[in-house]
Amino acid sequence: xxxxxxxxxxxxxxxxxEHRLDNGLRLVLSEDHLTPVAAVxxxxxxxxxxxxxxxxxLAHLFEHLMFQGSAQVTGNGHxxxxxxxxxxxxxxxxxxxxxxxxxxxxxxxxLALWLEADRMGSLLAALDEESMANQRDVVKNExxxxxxxxxxxxxxxxxxxxxxxxxxxxxxxxxxxxADLDAATLADARAFFRANYAPNNAVLAIVGDIDPDQxxxxxxxxxxxxxxxxxKLPPRDGTLxxxxxxxxxxxxxxxxxxxxxxxxxxxxxxxxxxCDAAEVALTxxxxxxxxxxxxxxVRRDRTAIGAGFGLLRLAGAxxxxxxxxxxxxxxxxxxxxxxxxxxxARLGAEPPxxxxxERAQALxxxxxxxxxxxVAGRAGELCRFAVLFGDPQLAFTAVHRILDxxxxxxxxVAAARLRPDNRAVLVYEPVPPHDPxxxxxxxxxxxxxxxxxx
Amino acid sequence: xxxxxxxxDFHPLPASGKAKPWAFxxxxxxxxxxxxxxxxxxxxxxxxxAVEICLDTPLDAEPEGLDGIETxxxxxxxxxxxxxxxxxxxxxxxxxGATLDAGADYMGARLSLEVPLSRLPRALGLLTEALxxxxxxxxxxxxxxxxxxxxxxxxLANPGRRAAKQLSQELFPASARMSRPRxxxxxxxxxxxxxxxxxxxxxxxxxxxxxxxxxxDLAGIDLDEVLxxxxxGWTGDSAGPLPVPPVTGDDTGRVVIVDRPGAVQTxxxxxxxxxxxxxxxxxxxxxxxxxxGGTLTSRLDRVLREEKGYTYGVxxxxxxxxxxxxxxxxxxxxxxISGSVDTASTGPALADLWTVLRTLAVAGLxxxxxxxxxxxxxxxxxxxxxxxxxxxxxxxxxxxxHLPDDYQAQLYARLAETGTAEAAAAVVAAFPENxxxxxxxxxxxxxxxxxxxxxxxxxxxxxx
Numbered sequence: 001x002x003x004x005x006x007x008x009x010x011x012x013x014x015x016x017x018e019h020r021l022d023n024g025l026r027l028v029l030s031e032d033h034l035t036p037v038a039a040v041x042x043x044x045x046x047x048x049x050x051x052x053x054x055x056x057x058l059a060h061l062f063e064h065l066m067f068q069g070s071a072q073v074t075g076n077g078h079x080x081x082x083x084x085x086x087x088x089x090x091x092x093x094x095x096x097x098x099x100x101x102x103x104x105x106x107x108x109x110x111l112a113l114w115l116e117a118d119r120m121g122s123l124l125a126a127l128d129e130e131s132m133a134n135q136r137d138v139v140k141n142e143x144x145x146x147x148x149x150x151x152x153x154x155x156x157x158x159x160x161x162x163x164x165x166x167x168x169x170x171x172x173x174x175x176x177x178x179a180d181l182d183a184a185t186l187a188d189a190r191a192f193f194r195a196n197y198a199p200n201n202a203v204l205a206i207v208g209d210i211d212p213d214q215x216x217x218x219x220x221x222x223x224x225x226x227x228x229x230x231x232k233l234p235p236r237d238g239t240l241x242x243x244x245x246x247x248x249x250x251x252x253x254x255x256x257x258x259x260x261x262x263x264x265x266x267x268x269x270x271x272x273x274x275c276d277a278a279e280v281a282l283t284x285x286x287x288x289x290x291x292x293x294x295x296x297x298v299r300r301d302r303t304a305i306g307a308g309f310g311l312l313r314l315a316g317a318x319x320x321x322x323x324x325x326x327x328x329x330x331x332x333x334x335x336x337x338x339x340x341x342x343x344x345a346r347l348g349a350e351p352p353x354x355x356x357x358e359r360a361q362a363l364x365x366x367x368x369x370x371x372x373x374x375v376a377g378r379a380g381e382l383c384r385f386a387v388l389f390g391d392p393q394l395a396f397t398a399v400h401r402i403l404d405x406x407x408x409x410x411x412x413v414a415a416a417r418l419r420p421d422n423r424a425v426l427v428y429e430p431v432p433p434h435d436p437x438x439x440x441x442x443x444x445x446x447x448x449x450x451x452x453x454x
Numbered sequence: 455x456x457x458x459x460x461x462x463d464f465h466p467l468p469a470s471g472k473a474k475p476w477a478f479x480x481x482x483x484x485x486x487x488x489x490x491x492x493x494x495x496x497x498x499x500x501x502x503x504a505v506e507i508c509l510d511t512p513l514d515a516e517p518e519g520l521d522g523i524e525t526x527x528x529x530x531x532x533x534x535x536x537x538x539x540x541x542x543x544x545x546x547x548x549x550x551g552a553t554l555d556a557g558a559d560y561m562g563a564r565l566s567l568e569v570p571l572s573r574l575p576r577a578l579g580l581l582t583e584a585l586x587x588x589x590x591x592x593x594x595x596x597x598x599x600x601x602x603x604x605x606x607x608x609x610l611a612n613p614g615r616r617a618a619k620q621l622s623q624e625l626f627p628a629s630a631r632m633s634r635p636r637x638x639x640x641x642x643x644x645x646x647x648x649x650x651x652x653x654x655x656x657x658x659x660x661x662x663x664x665x666x667x668x669x670x671d672l673a674g675i676d677l678d679e680v681l682x683x684x685x686x687g688w689t690g691d692s693a694g695p696l697p698v699p700p701v702t703g704d705d706t707g708r709v710v711i712v713d714r715p716g717a718v719q720t721x722x723x724x725x726x727x728x729x730x731x732x733x734x735x736x737x738x739x740x741x742x743x744x745x746x747g748g749t750l751t752s753r754l755d756r757v758l759r760e761e762k763g764y765t766y767g768v769x770x771x772x773x774x775x776x777x778x779x780x781x782x783x784x785x786x787x788x789x790x791i792s793g794s795v796d797t798a799s800t801g802p803a804l805a806d807l808w809t810v811l812r813t814l815a816v817a818g819l820x821x822x823x824x825x826x827x828x829x830x831x832x833x834x835x836x837x838x839x840x841x842x843x844x845x846x847x848x849x850x851x852x853x854x855x856h857l858p859d860d861y862q863a864q865l866y867a868r869l870a871e872t873g874t875a876e877a878a879a880a881v882v883a884a885f886p887e888n889x890x891x892x893x894x895x896x897x898x899x900x901x902x903x904x905x906x907x908x909x910x911x912x913x914x915x916x917x918x
Contacts, residue, residue, distance in 0.1 A: 075760075088834055135763070138760075302600065362548065
């Protein structure tokens with residue numbers, strides 16, 4: 001496609017070099033001297049997919065424990081030192097990653113490396129029952145705040161549980177269940193660290209106003225003596241058929257402010273051309289204020305308050321296309337669902353018009369410009385492509401692959417995947433505010449996992 | 455801990471290198487022939503350009519009983535123009551790869567455009583159409599009104615939003631616009647129609663009282679030419695700034711529980727009135743507030759999160775609500791502490807929170823805390839302002855708050871020269887233990903008694 005925003009879209013002048021220490025730690029360096037800042041991203045190849053039955057939430061709880069000190073860092077020292085140096089920091093846990101990142105004023109880069117190395121090499125010297133008990137409570141409150149105490153807050157959890165079968169490594173979301181968080185022990189945490197937090201299971205990306213030789217020397221100095229570990233178990237197999245084969249459906253009667261129709265479609269794996277085509281397809285259908293679903297449901301039919309369709313890219317299992325429609329006023333779900341099905345079928349039958357491709361690809365291109373426009377965003381993408389696909393350089397060409405997708409490929413992936421027999425549907429029907437009679441009487445579903453929430 | 459075999463080589467904590475100079479960018483100020491003020495700022499490498507249009511129309515300008523009309527009006531600007539329908543406009547804008555957000559706040563309204571550099575002229579052309587010749591078709595305004603009416607209950611179901619609404623209602627007299635939601639209530643929004651929106655637009659939207667902020671890698675384009683061909687074509691009559699009434703507030707210490715039977719957490723929002731950024735004590739307030747609740751190693755989270763595990767995080771902050779030029783009245787902000795705690799821990803968490811405030815009032819801050827706060831607040835500036843959007847947002851805030859263009863740049867110098875005692879005095883004065891309005895969104899049956907026992911004021915329960 002010729003409609004690119006810049007001559008060298010999104011990645012024109014960006015380069016990166018790759019290195020590997022003897023202990024297996026992979027390092028990616030990318031120079032950019034426009035602003036005196038440097039981003040560090042340390043991405044461990046472990047996520048909630050490594051968790052076992054009865055221990056959901058362990059990877060994320062463990063991420064919290066990484067901020068509780070290590071051999072040379074006491075208490076909240078990691079936070080205090082980074083913030084005191086004018087840096088910002090955090091960590092995230094997802095299905096197939098746990099990453100830690102610091103963005104620093106360039107002259108404070110060495111501190112971030114020293115801190116990351118200290119906890120990679122010596123976390124167990126500091127990990128104790130007290131911090132485990134405390135962070136368990138913090139994470140339970142995180143779960144309440146982000147999932148249990150907000151309307152539709154558990155929709156994602158329910159949808160994932162429907163879309164990936166029981167026993168599948170992606171059947172549960174990273175936050176985990178309250179019961180499993182309670183059950184996690186210090187021994188579990190220690191074992192998790194030993195298995196997954198080794199230099200040969202991580203990629204370190206450093207991006208920004210750096211001196212590559214000096215940076216490489218620091219990485220050798222601080223990380224070089226940390227022993228590798230060969231005993232990591234590979235993640236359980238996430239292979240599933242391309243198509244679910246039937247519509248899975250759950251109706252929730254809950255105290256929510258509006259009816260909602262949500263659906264998860266099984267989509268191609270991240271890293272494939274079909275996945276890029278799927279992203280363009282979902283953008284045509286459900287991203288922005290001029291998408292097909294927005295125009296149909298919000299502007300014309302006026303049955304919805306909002307309509308979105310997003311892609312959760314996954315490499316170790318089928319990706320997830322997530323439709324989210326909140327109903328307007330008295331609009332009924334069947335009416336909305338019929339309209340959605342018509343729009344999906346239409347895209348499967350006929351390639352989108354050139355103007356629609358231009359719109360979708362321009363939006364996705366801007367997203368890539370934004371993602372690669374900060375040193376932290378660039379470090380994250382370099383790590384992601386290095387860990388999941390073995391090649392960090394793919395980050396710089398990702399936008400080309402999106403712009404290369406044709407209208408016919410969009411049609412083909414829509415026809416293959418956006419079908420009623422390939423989705424898990426979640427319907428929300430509101431019940432009156434705290435009507436004790438409402439809860440049991442409405443019970444078409446036997447989902448009790450949210451008992452604590454009601 | 456015996457099995458924690460550590461085999462790595464340890465090295466001492468490294469010293470920092472030599473800091474490289476960085477300053478908050480100084481914008482270049484000018485005006486177009488039509489009276490539109492323009493602030494521009496070149497940020498090398500920033501391929502996504504950010505444009506902010508500030509309309510100097512405070513919510514006080516809304517007609518009686520039509521709260522929310524300014525929000526509907528700024529959103530309706532992009533729902534069809536003299537040249538294209540709402541659908542065509544949205545599609546054309548998105549073919550530029552652009553996003554356009556609009557909103558109205560107590561101090562004024564804002565349109566925020568982000569677009570890749572090469573498509574800036576095209577997107578500015580569309581923005582000009584929206585500002586200059588909006589269609590305000592009956593059916594589009596009706597749709598926005600209905601959409602807003604649908605949105606209100608969804609917003610209020612969120613405990614944080616519900617708490618904010620209650621705090622405004624408690625702090626300000628009912629006659630003040632600030633006591634009521636920015637985007638109106640179901641009652642007022644239902645009265646809004648296209649005729650009203652057209653009249654509001656005609657009365658208040660004109661280039662002479664607006665400012666455009668443009669930030670990005672502007673080296674390769676002739677911005678003057680681009681602006682002349684786009685926003686320069688926006689015409690309108692002239693008008694002076696609107697006078698706004700002074701702000702008064704009632705911060706008598708008290709507690710309001712918004713009842714949510716069965717809620718697993720209590721959302722807390724504890725606040726009172728404060729000054730605006732023109733106040734000489736602002737840097738000390740920022741510093742002191744950071745020490746109280748700026749991060750997870752601040753006073754509040756050190757106890758509530760990292761010691762007790764009652765919360766995922768509690769923050770203290772300031773939010774400016776009114777900020778006239780210094781010779782045109784006094785400004786106001788809300789100073790607040792917010793977060794959520796599990797239902798069973800509500801009483802103990804609030805008790806600890808008040809203990810933190812009392813301890814602070816008695817013993818002040820340490821030099822180490824003050825130093826850490828300064829190092830963070832000043833040190834993160836180059837990170838915080840890496841993108842064009844973040845720079846444009848702050849410049850637009852300065853415009854909206856009638857602050858000088860070098861305000862942010864100067865703030866860093868002021869923070870660095872603020873002492874420990876000054877910061878402590880400012881935060882203690884900001885959060886006096888007996889003059890705080892506490893809003894709790896949670897299960898009244900479970901939290902009312904423990905909260906009453908704290909003795910931080912009368913406890914009232916209202917419907918959820």
